[in-house]
Amino acid sequence: MTLDSKIPAGPLSEKWDNHKFKLKLVNPANKRKYDIIVVGTGLAGASAAASLAELGYNVKTFCFQDSPRRAHSIAAQGGINAAKNYRNDGDSVYRLFYDTIKGGDYRAREANVHRLAQVSVNIIDQCVAQGVPFAREYGGLLDNRSFGGAQVSRTFYAKGQTGQQLLLGAYSAMNRQIAEGKIKSYTRHEMLDVVLVDGQARGIIARDLVTGEIERHAGHAVLLCTGGYGNVFYLTTYARGSNGTAVWRAHKKGAYFGNPCFTQIHPTCIPVSGDHQSKLTLMSESLRNDGRIWVPKEKGDKRKPEAIPENERDYYLERIYPSFGNLVPRDIASRKAKEVCDEGRGVGSTGLAVYLDFADAIKRLGKDAVEAKYGNLFDMYKQITGEDPYQTPMRIYPAVHYTMGGLWVDYNLMTSVPGLYACGEANFSDHGANRLGASALMQGLADGYFVIPATLGDYLASVERKPISSDSPEFDAAEKAVKDGIEKLLSIKGNKTVHEFQRELGQIMWNHCGMARNEAGLKEGIEKIKQLRNEFWKDIHIPGTDQELNQNLEKAGRVADFLELGELMMVDALHRNESCGGHFREEFQTPEGEARRDDDNYTYVAAWEYKGEGQPEQLHKEKLDFESVTLTQRSYK
Amino acid sequence: MSSENMNLTLKVWRQRNGQSQGSFETYQAKSVSPDMSFLEMMDVVNEDLIKGGKDPIAFDHDCREGICGTCSMYINGRAHGPVKGVTACQLHMRSFIDGETITIEPWRATAFPVLKDLIVDRSAFDRIQQAGGFVSVNTGSVPDANAIPVAKACADEAFNSAACIGCGACVAACKNSSAMLFVSAKVSQYAMLPQGDVERKDRVIKMVSQMDEEGFGTCTNTEACEAECPKGISVTNIARLNREYLRAKLTE
Ligand SMILES: Cc1cc2nc3c(=O)[nH]c(=O)nc-3n(C[C@H](O)[C@H](O)[C@H](O)COP(=O)(O)OP(=O)(O)OC[C@H]3O[C@@H](n4cnc5c(N)ncnc54)[C@H](O)[C@@H]3O)c2cc1C
Ligand code: SF4
Ligand code: FES
Numbered sequence: 001m002t003l004d005s006k007i008p009a010g011p012l013s014e015k016w017d018n019h020k021f022k023l024k025l026v027n028p029a030n031k032r033k034y035d036i037i038v039v040g041t042g043l044a045g046a047s048a049a050a051s052l053a054e055l056g057y058n059v060k061t062f063c064f065q066d067s068p069r070r071a072h073s074i075a076a077q078g079g080i081n082a083a084k085n086y087r088n089d090g091d092s093v094y095r096l097f098y099d100t101i102k103g104g105d106y107r108a109r110e111a112n113v114h115r116l117a118q119v120s121v122n123i124i125d126q127c128v129a130q131g132v133p134f135a136r137e138y139g140g141l142l143d144n145r146s147f148g149g150a151q152v153s154r155t156f157y158a159k160g161q162t163g164q165q166l167l168l169g170a171y172s173a174m175n176r177q178i179a180e181g182k183i184k185s186y187t188r189h190e191m192l193d194v195v196l197v198d199g200q201a202r203g204i205i206a207r208d209l210v211t212g213e214i215e216r217h218a219g220h221a222v223l224l225c226t227g228g229y230g231n232v233f234y235l236t237t238y239a240r241g242s243n244g245t246a247v248w249r250a251h252k253k254g255a256y257f258g259n260p261c262f263t264q265i266h267p268t269c270i271p272v273s274g275d276h277q278s279k280l281t282l283m284s285e286s287l288r289n290d291g292r293i294w295v296p297k298e299k300g301d302k303r304k305p306e307a308i309p310e311n312e313r314d315y316y317l318e319r320i321y322p323s324f325g326n327l328v329p330r331d332i333a334s335r336k337a338k339e340v341c342d343e344g345r346g347v348g349s350t351g352l353a354v355y356l357d358f359a360d361a362i363k364r365l366g367k368d369a370v371e372a373k374y375g376n377l378f379d380m381y382k383q384i385t386g387e388d389p390y391q392t393p394m395r396i397y398p399a400v401h402y403t404m405g406g407l408w409v410d411y412n413l414m415t416s417v418p419g420l421y422a423c424g425e426a427n428f429s430d431h432g433a434n435r436l437g438a439s440a441l442m443q444g445l446a447d448g449y450f451v452i453p454a455t456l457g458d459y460l461a462s463v464e465r466k467p468i469s470s471d472s473p474e475f476d477a478a479e480k481a482v483k484d485g486i487e488k489l490l491s492i493k494g495n496k497t498v499h500e501f502q503r504e505l506g507q508i509m510w511n512h513c514g515m516a517r518n519e520a521g522l523k524e525g526i527e528k529i530k531q532l533r534n535e536f537w538k539d540i541h542i543p544g545t546d547q548e549l550n551q552n553l554e555k556a557g558r559v560a561d562f563l564e565l566g567e568l569m570m571v572d573a574l575h576r577n578e579s580c581g582g583h584f585r586e587e588f589q590t591p592e593g594e595a596r597r598d599d600d601n602y603t604y605v606a607a608w609e610y611k612g613e614g615q616p617e618q619l620h621k622e623k624l625d626f627e628s629v630t631l632t633q634r635s636y637k
Numbered sequence: 638m639s640s641e642n643m644n645l646t647l648k649v650w651r652q653r654n655g656q657s658q659g660s661f662e663t664y665q666a667k668s669v670s671p672d673m674s675f676l677e678m679m680d681v682v683n684e685d686l687i688k689g690g691k692d693p694i695a696f697d698h699d700c701r702e703g704i705c706g707t708c709s710m711y712i713n714g715r716a717h718g719p720v721k722g723v724t725a726c727q728l729h730m731r732s733f734i735d736g737e738t739i740t741i742e743p744w745r746a747t748a749f750p751v752l753k754d755l756i757v758d759r760s761a762f763d764r765i766q767q768a769g770g771f772v773s774v775n776t777g778s779v780p781d782a783n784a785i786p787v788a789k790a791c792a793d794e795a796f797n798s799a800a801c802i803g804c805g806a807c808v809a810a811c812k813n814s815s816a817m818l819f820v821s822a823k824v825s826q827y828a829m830l831p832q833g834d835v836e837r838k839d840r841v842i843k844m845v846s847q848m849d850e851e852g853f854g855t856c857t858n859t860e861a862c863e864a865e866c867p868k869g870i871s872v873t874n875i876a877r878l879n880r881e882y883l884r885a886k887l888t889e
Contacts, residue, residue: 051776068763070699070803074706075704084782084783122777125782126776126779128782128832129774129779130771131826131832133799133830136788141783158799159800165799168799172766172772175766176767176771176773179767187763239699240700241699273670274670274672276677276678278674278680278701385672386672449777453776497684497688499680543687548654548753549753551695
């Protein structure tokens with residue numbers, strides 16, 4: 001199969017409108033004859049489900065949590081971008097497009113990103129109408145803040161809980177459709193496979209996580225809105241349940257995987273405190289506006305931070321990047337923290353942390369002003385670490401935060417499997433090699449509220465309207481495969497727990513495919529993953545049965561998939577002989593130690609095709625054409 | 638940062654499923670670091686149980702940073718444990734002392750049946766929201782976001798009510814298992830905003846009626862809910878709900 005991105009012809013700013021006009025429509029009376037399956041109820045899934053149901057389609061939604069409202073999107077703190085230009089500070093659709101393309105280090109599609117910037121303005125309108133309580137000014141109009149990678153204030157927010165409020169808005173829209181009977185919501189359900197009939201996605205196999213029952217659900221199209229796969233690294237800012245099972249199983253059914261190695265590592269997270277650690281908590285990026293980052297000049301300096309005199313401290317970001325200082329982009333701040341820790345200058349009991357110091361800010365602005373700005377973050381830090389950041393510097397370290405990679409989709413958000421779509425973080429589409437802050441929420445809602453409702457009809461108009469039966473050999477086979485898989489896991493009865501495997505895998509990924517990667521390390525990592533995978537299938541021990549609520553069984557399936565997906569990430573990282581955005585290959589850097597892209601050879605999306613167990617995946621390249629922007633090397637010195 | 642590790646005794650509610658009878662089991666949690674979160678301590682205990690050939694304790698959790706509302710444990714007689722304003726996942730072991738016995742139970746309420754061990758079914762909350770917890774606007778058919786100004790005080794107030802994470806601690810804390818704090822927070826959010834004004838009467842009547850149908854108890858103003866709510870949702874929301882309800886009934 002050749003990759004067809006279906007990017008419409010014509011000038012960039014007119015592509016989306018022209019395209020919408022050309023798409024086939026389903027007549028209103030016929031919409032109710034189509035059944036749509038939406039897996040995932042985060043921002044992308046909830047907004048898609050509600051909007052499609054409003055149009056008249058019959059929708060079924062699935063999530064593994066006990067309520068759609070608990071999807072991982074709930075945890076997003078900072079805000080959502082939109083090119084409203086309410087500040088009159090020179091923002092525009094084109095500027096948001098440009099910032100996003102540049103921020104992604106020129107590895108995203110122009111047409112998709114422009115569409116994203118275009119519909120961003122409608123998102124805010126929609127959310128406000130739903131009753132989302134965004135922050136406002138005294139005049140009653142919406143407030144904005146600025147965020148990394150942009151010179152304008154275009155970020156809308158609801159205190160530090162923007163994701164929560166946006167998700168509750170989408171969830172309320174879903175609830176209205178549930179009440180109308182247009183959505184049927186399945187909670188505590190996990191999708192375990194996509195079912196293909198005649199090469200088209202026609203349903204899913206799901207497990208009821210309470211009873212353990214394996215169910216069939218048929219439909220005319222399947223949307224995967226299942227979020228990112230960053231938990232392959234184990235210690236991350238993701239919710240514990242976030243996983244890659246849906247996208248990985250779809251991949252094995254023929255959906256190409258786009259840029260799997262593009263991972264975002266956030267520089268300001270609370271560091272690991274011990275072996276028991278189960279997740280990492282993000283400290284908002286905004287702290288870097290006033291906090292100064294430093295480590296001791298000397299290796300192994302174990303004095304308390306207060307006891308280290310000014311001239312024995314290294315404010316390394318300010319030293320290396322005098323013009324951007326502590327505000328360099330996420331990827332650079334993260335990499336430099338790793339470097340100073342690798343040199344043995346890291347702080348705290350593990351040596352894997354750097355200081356984020358507010359002493360100067362408190363001196364300059366006063367404690368009250370600092371408290372007004374960051375009080376809730378300081379409290380959160382204190383609750384977790386037991387230390388008071390007003391008295392002693394915070395300790396921070398980078399952590400995995402987002403996956404830019406995901407299922408390859410065309411301009412209509414359809415994967416390489418007809419009838420199978422991917423929205424939100426689950427697809428690869430809009431952020432290239434690095435995502436700007438406050439752009440994931442925007443993308444999830446753009447996909448769900450505005451893109452998929454327009455593009456899905458085009459496909460449906462070409463498929464038969466009669467109901468899809470789940471009583472077919474294809475469903476039989478898929479159900480059997482899922483059941484066999486579960487039985488196999490339970491039958492091993494080895495000695496190691498799922499948790500142990502997950503942690504080991506996370507270590508391998510972090511060490512070999514983390515903030516800095518190199519050829520030898522990746523090759524070694526691939527071997528280690530293969531070994532661990534073999535061990536997993538020989539020595540995993542899962543308590544309990546499949547006929548009950550069994551959290552270890554759920555996790556084991558997810559870890560089994562991560563053990564395969566992790567290898568593909570390394571293969572992808574190994575093949576991309578350049579550094580770009582979050583993908584830093586040590587061999588490809590400038591003499592000053594900055595990322596060096598290779599635009600002549602790597603200006604493409606790597607879309608990987610599954611070829612069967614134990615077979616190498618096949619690489620397809622979707623060349624990226626830049627018509628509107630000129631590619632330049634980033635510099636923050 | 639860490640001082641001495643602790644040894645603790647846990648008394649945990651174990652129940653196979655919704656049909657079976659449950660009972661307390663006692664476990665030892667050894668060498669617990671004060672830096673661990675409560676759920677991390679539970680993870681360690683579970684690893685020991687699995688290694689010892691036993692069934693681990695099932696408990697709900699996801700974000701582990703106090704925002705998703707999934708975790709739900711009744712710890713030493715208090716919803717989400719002893720520290721005010723935090724969820725069980727944000728609770729750290731430094732809030733306990735060496736040698737302590739900790740009792741861990743699920744939320745107890747007729748409307749929240751136990752599914753397994755510490756996991757309960759809170760879908761009643763979803764059904765209350767489905768009854769009317771929304772503004773009836775379709776995607777795309779809305780005015781510009783700044784077309785209707787909203788006084789900052791109203792917007793902030795609406796936000797404070799909207800901060801509810803739907804965890805159900807208020808129900809668990811209440812001797813009547815009333816869901817009034819949860820329902821009133823949602824009703825208040827919309828009542829404070831012009832966007833929610835059009836449907837406010839219909840909304841409050843439908844949500845309250847669904848709440849009653851789900852088997853939650855009546856509110857007798859003990860205010861235990863506010864004391865245990867991890868997000869500081871105020872009982873003034875309940876007063877507002879009562880006003881909204883009365884007004885809606887009078888003009889029905
Ligand atoms: C701590 C943190 C802060 C962030 N802050 C910001 C921010 O300020 N601004 C911003 O723009 N972005 C932010 N992000 C990123 C952003 O939150 C996410 O990228 C985005 O919310 C993802 O939304 P989604 O709808 O694609 O997926 P998710 O919200 O992850 O939802 C996934 C859904 O899929 C379901 N699911 C998954 N697998 C299955 C399966 N097999 N079967 C059934 N259901 C399944 C889940 O139950 C869930 O409902 C932040 C991320 C983190 C971790
Ligand atoms: S009101 Fe408070 S205790 Fe009750 S569900 Fe909401 S956040 Fe939880
Ligand atoms: S696990 Fe999300 S609030 Fe506790």
